[in-house]
Structures are given as structure tokens and as C-alpha cells.
Amino acid sequence: xxxxxLPQWLENxxxxxxxxxxxxxxxxxxxxxxxxxxxxVAYGGRGSSKSWDVARKLIxxxxxxxxxILCCREFQGSIDESVLALLETQIHRMRLTSAFEIQAKxxxxxxxxxxxxxxxxxxxxxxxxxxxxxxxxxxEEAEKIQKNSWxxxxxxIRQEGSEIWVTFNPDDDLDETWLRFVEDPPPDCYxxxxxxxxxxxxxxxxxxxxxxxxxxxxAEYEHVWEGKPRAAMKGAYYAEQMQVVTAEKRVRxxxxxxxxxxxxxxxxxxxxxxxxxxxxxxxxxxxxxDLMEFKGxxxxxxxxxxxxxxxxxxxxxxxxxxxxxxxxxxKSRVEVMQSLGMDVTIAPSISVDDGIxxxxxxxxxxxxxxxxxxxGIQALKRYRTKYNEERKVFDNKPYHDYTSDFxxxxxxxxxxxxxxxxxxxxxxxxxxxxxxxI
Numbered sequence: 342x343x344x345x346x347l348p349q350w351l352e353n354x355x356x357x358x359x360x361x362x363x364x365x366x367x368x369x370x371x372x373x374x375x376x377x378x379x380x381x382v383a384y385g386g387r388g389s390s391k392s393w394d395v396a397r398k399l400i401x402x403x404x405x406x407x408x409x410i411l412c413c414r415e416f417q418g419s420i421d422e423s424v425l426a427l428l429e430t431q432i433h434r435m436r437l438t439s440a441f442e443i444q445a446k447x448x449x450x451x452x453x454x455x456x457x458x459x460x461x462x463x464x465x466x467x468x469x470x471x472x473x474x475x476x477x478x479x480x481e482e483a484e485k486i487q488k489n490s491w492x493x494x495x496x497x498i499r500q501e502g503s504e505i506w507v508t509f510n511p512d513d514d515l516d517e518t519w520l521r522f523v524e525d526p527p528p529d530c531y532x533x534x535x536x537x538x539x540x541x542x543x544x545x546x547x548x549x550x551x552x553x554x555x556x557x558x559x560a561e562y563e564h565v566w567e568g569k570p571r572a573a574m575k576g577a578y579y580a581e582q583m584q585v586v587t588a589e590k591r592v593r594x595x596x597x598x599x600x601x602x603x604x605x606x607x608x609x610x611x612x613x614x615x616x617x618x619x620x621x622x623x624x625x626x627x628x629x630x631d632l633m634e635f636k637g638x639x640x641x642x643x644x645x646x647x648x649x650x651x652x653x654x655x656x657x658x659x660x661x662x663x664x665x666x667x668x669x670x671x672k673s674r675v676e677v678m679q680s681l682g683m684d685v686t687i688a689p690s691i692s693v694d695d696g697i698x699x700x701x702x703x704x705x706x707x708x709x710x711x712x713x714x715x716x717g718i719q720a721l722k723r724y725r726t727k728y729n730e731e732r733k734v735f736d737n738k739p740y741h742d743y744t745s746d747f748x749x750x751x752x753x754x755x756x757x758x759x760x761x762x763x764x765x766x767x768x769x770x771x772x773x774x775x776x777x778x779i
Contacts, residue, residue, distance in 0.1 A: 367394060368539050373531045374398055374506070380530035382507040382522045385568035388537035388547045391508050392481060396424065396431045399479060399506070403455035404440060410457045410477045413469075413494070415485040417461030420446050424481050425459055462490040469497055476503050483509035488517040513722075514570035514587065515715050536568055576725040578697050578739070578748075582704040583722045592718060595628050595710040597621070602655030603630070605647070606688075606754035608746050609663055609674055610635075615643060616750040618717065619652060622759070629709045632717045634746075640674060644681045657683050658753050661690040688753035693739065699755040700748075720747035 367375065371394050374381045383391040402408055412424050428448055432441050442449045448457040462469060466489075475498050480486060498505055511519055526532050537543050537551060555562040563569045577583075586592060597603075604620045615638065619631035631650075635643055647654075663674040664687065670677075675685050700721075709718050720743065727740040739745060754760060 367398070368535070368541070370533045370535055370539060371395075371398075373533070376531075377502070378504065378529050378531045380505050380507065380522065380527060380532075382526070382530060382532040383535050384507075384509050384511055384519075384523065384532070385535040386510060386537060386564075386566040388540060388543055388551065388566065389535040389568070390540040390542060391535045392424070392427060393431065394535075395479060395506055395508055396427050397435065399457075399477065400428060400431055400435060400437065400441075402477070403450045403457065404437060404453065406455070407453050408455040408476045409474050410455065410479065411472065411475050411498075412457055412459045412479045412481065413462050414480065414482045415461065415463050415487060415490055417459065417464075420459060422461075423459035424479070425457070428457060462486060462494060466490070466493050469494060472497060474500060476500055477506060478504070479506045479508070481508050483507045483518045484512045484516055486518050491517060491521060511564075511568055511570040513719055515592070515711075515719055516570070519570060520711075534568055537566055576727065576740070577722060578724055578726070579701060579704060579721050582701050583718070586704060586707060586709065591708045592711045593708065594712075595630050595708050597630050597652065598623075598628075599651070599653070603652040604656040604658065604754065604757075604759070605652075605654060606658040606750050606757075607660075608750035608753065609640075609659060610746055614743070614746045616717070616746045617643075617647070618714075618747075618750050618754060619650075620754060625706050627703060627707045627760070629707055629714050629717075631710065631713045632747075634716070640677050641681060644678065644683060647683075654684075656686050656757075656759065658686045658688050658757055660688050660749070660753055663687070686757065689756050689758075691756060693752075696752040696756050697739075699760070700752050703755040703760055717747045717751070720744040721751060724748035 371383065371391070374383070374395065375398065383389075383395065385391060399408075399410055403410060412428075414423070417423055425443075425446075425448065429443050432438060432443070432448075440450060440452050442451055446459060449455070460469060470493060478494065478498050480494075495505065507518065507522055509518055511523075513519070514524075521527070522530060522532055537547070551562070551566045554565060564571050598621060601621045601623060604622070606618045606620070608614075608616045610616070615635040617633040617635075618629060619633075621628040621630055631652075633646065635646075657678070659675060659678070663685075666673045666676075672680075675687070678685050704721075711718075724744040724747070725740055726738065727736045739748070
């Protein structure tokens with residue numbers, strides 16, 4: 342433990358330091374938050390006290406000198422979802438109640454004029470852009486903050502000496518905040534992992550919960566309490582394969598080679614999304630270069646979007662049930678696409694289990710573009726069968742959620758003969774006449 346007074350860490354000759362010295366107690370790992378850095382990032386599991394620690398430091402900062410502090414998160418439907426209540430609690434605990442005015446939507450320091458503001462990023466992009474004079478940003482629950490929000494927020498915080506403080510419990514190792522501040526941190530960024538074992542105030546009630554989960558489900562314990570990203574969910578079909586893809590650094594920049602034709606695979610959604618993967622095969626290598634998702638979009642509009650891409654298509658793969666004629670039009674989706682000038686390949690009609698085996702084999706040869714395919718990679722990692730907690734068994738079929746559209750589309754590609762010819766597994770199935778080019 343380090344006991345630091347406000348003048349020791351602030352080191353600001355213009356600060357209005359109160360007559361009574363304010364003590365700030367911090368664990369050693371969080372001490373650099375008391376130093377000047379453009380980015381200060383703390384991540385970890387539940388019970389680490391990182392949010393509590395940051396709140397106290399920001400209150401002390403506001404009490405020492407004039408600050409304009411924006412407290413934000415990706416989604417904030419009401420002020421109740423903000424950190425206002427946490428700050429209010431810490432103000433009382435620090436015995437600074439008389440120095441701060443707690444209002445409905447902001448907190449003001451009466452002695453320095455400092456102010457805490459609270460905003461959701463997703464719904465207030467224009468408002469965030471117009472903000473002036475922000476000296477500190479605290480992004481809480483930052484695992485949910487998306488790339489567009491960071492791209493808007495960071496340039497807005499441009500005052501000399503301004504800082505961006507980030508606290509989060511990691512979710513997925515492809516989430517933007519994890520990639521931006523842990524995998525590839527920017528210059529002048531202090532990033533630290535803080536977990537419950539560093540918290541000297543860790544309560545017994547949480548300790549009992551932690552120990553129970555540790556015994557029951559160690560992988561989930563590591564995610565919840567140790568702050569490890571959720572690399573795969575229980576029952577995920579491709580957990581092992583996707584872990585290898587990540588470990589071998591096959592999630593990377595994968596540029597389009599305009600000398601190589603592109604295959605696309607489509608899961609044609611009606612009530613669900615239409616998901617389209619873009620592939621280039623170079624020998625045994627499968628380069629997954631792009632991904633599109635459409636919701637509530639008709640085939641003519643989707644084809645127009647495909648024609649706007651720079652890609653040269655050699656094969657357009659659709660599911661075998663795309664040949665079924667719809668009652669309203671009397672035409673199948675294959676016929677509609679053909680009428681729009683698209684050459685279509687029907688994916689073989691084989692069992693889902695066989696298709697999952699084909700995907701597992703193909704993933705060993707895949708390189709994914711880390712930006713364009715981000716959400717598809719997440720879906721492949723999370724595509725799963727549901728676990729029955731009462732019976733302690735997995736269902737014998739995939740669980741249908743948003744991941745299914747991405748996984749189904751990828752599976753149609755993996756079971757086509759042009760892919761399976763490289764797989765020993767692929768030689769063991771009979772594709773039948775459904776695989777022919779029409």
C-alpha cells in the first residue's frame with residue numbers, strides 16, 4: 342500500500358490545495374493514475390475496487406483544482422445508469438460533502454468550480470463533439486464502447502494536458518477497448534490489470550461467491566474474477582479452433598489481392614439477418630477478407646451492394662433451401678439472384694453436424710481480417726449448443742441466436758467441394774447433386 346497526499350501526486354503549482362491535507366490511499370498498481378498520462382487504463386475482474394479507486398482520485402483532483410470531468414459509458418438511458426451515485430458515495434466517505442453540490446445530472450465542487458458531467462456516447466455523438474474544455478474523461482464499463490464512439494470521443498478531448506481514464510471488465514478479446522488499450526496501446530498509456538486479490542477491502546460476501554464459481558466453473562471464474570476475456574462460451578463448437586487461430590496470430594490485416602477471385606457465401610435471412618462472408622483461396626490458405634450483414638434488406642438491394650464492392654466474384658454460394666419457391670412470388674431466391682445477373686452455386690445438403698466438422702477443418706487454414714471480420718469472428722467463437730444446467734448435458738443441436746446467421750453462412754462455404762478438397766475429412770462425405778453449379 343502507498344499513502345500519498347494530494348500535493349505529492351498533483352504536482353501542480355497553480356492548484357488550489359485545501360488547508361487540510363487530503364490523504365489518498367491507493368494500491369501500488371494504481372499509483373501511476375496519480376501521474377500525468379494521456380491514457381490511464383485499469384481492467385480486471387469483479388471485486389477489484391478499480392472503479393472505487395478511480396472515483397476517489399477524480400474527486401480529489403476536482404477538489405484540488407478546477408476540472409471539467411466527463412463521466413461516460415457507451416449506453417446511458419438515464420442518470421441512474423451513470424457513476425453519479427458512486428461518486429456521491431465516495432464524496433461522503435471522504436468527508437467532503439460540504440465541498441460538493443450533488444445535483445440531478447451533475448456534481449459541482451463549490452470551492453474550485455470543478456464539474457462532473459454524465460453522458461452516454463452512443464446516443465449523444467453530436468453533443469460529445471461540441472463539448473469544449475473537458476480536462477478529464479472517465480469511461481466506465483468501457484468494454485461496451487465501440488470503435489465509432491472512441492473515434493469520436495478521443496479527438497474531442499484536445500485540451501493541453503487532458504487525460505482519458507478507462508475502467509472495464511473485459512468481455513471479448515476482439516472488443517474495441519481491449520484491442521485499443523491492451524493489445525496495442527497508444528503512446529503515453531498506462532495500462533494495468535487489477536483483480537480482487539489486490540483489493541485490501543475485498544468483502545467476505547464476494548469472496549464466497551468467487552470461491553464457489555472457482556470450484557464450479559474455472560473458465561467462467563477466470564473471466565468473471567480474473568478479468569480474462571471470454572475467448573469462448575460453454576458449449577462453443579469452435580472454441581478450440583478459434584483459440585488456435587488467435588494464438589497463431591491469424592487474426593490480422595488481410596488485404597484484398599485483386600489478382601485472385603473472391604468466393605462469397607450467403608446465409609439468406611428472412612426473419613433473421615443475411616450474412617455474407619468473402620473468401621480468397623491461395624493454395625491451401627483461406628483468406629477471409631470481408632463480411633457483410635443485412636437486416637430487413639431485399640435481395641435486389643443486397644446485390645446492388647455486392648456490385649459496389651471492388652471484388653471479382655468467382656463463386657456465390659447459397660444454402661440448398663434457396664431453391665424453394667416462395668408462395669408470394671412463385672420464384673425461388675436462386676431464381677431472383679439469377680435474374681439480377683448473379684451466378685449461383687448451391688451448397689450441398691448435408692447434416693449440420695457434418696457441416697460443423699467441415700468448418701473445424703477449414704478453420705485450420707483461415708486468416709481473418711481483424712477489422713472487417715470482427716463481429717463474424719466473435720460469432721464463430723460463440724456459436725454453441727445450449728447447456729442444460731439441470732440435466733448437466735448439452736443439447737444435440739446448435740442454439741439459435743445472432744451467431745447462427747454468421748456460422749451458417751461460414752458453414753455453406755466450408756462444405757463446398759472447392760474447400761473440402763484440401764481436407765481429409767471432406768473426402769468422407771457424399772455431396773450428391775446439390776453441389777453442382779447452376
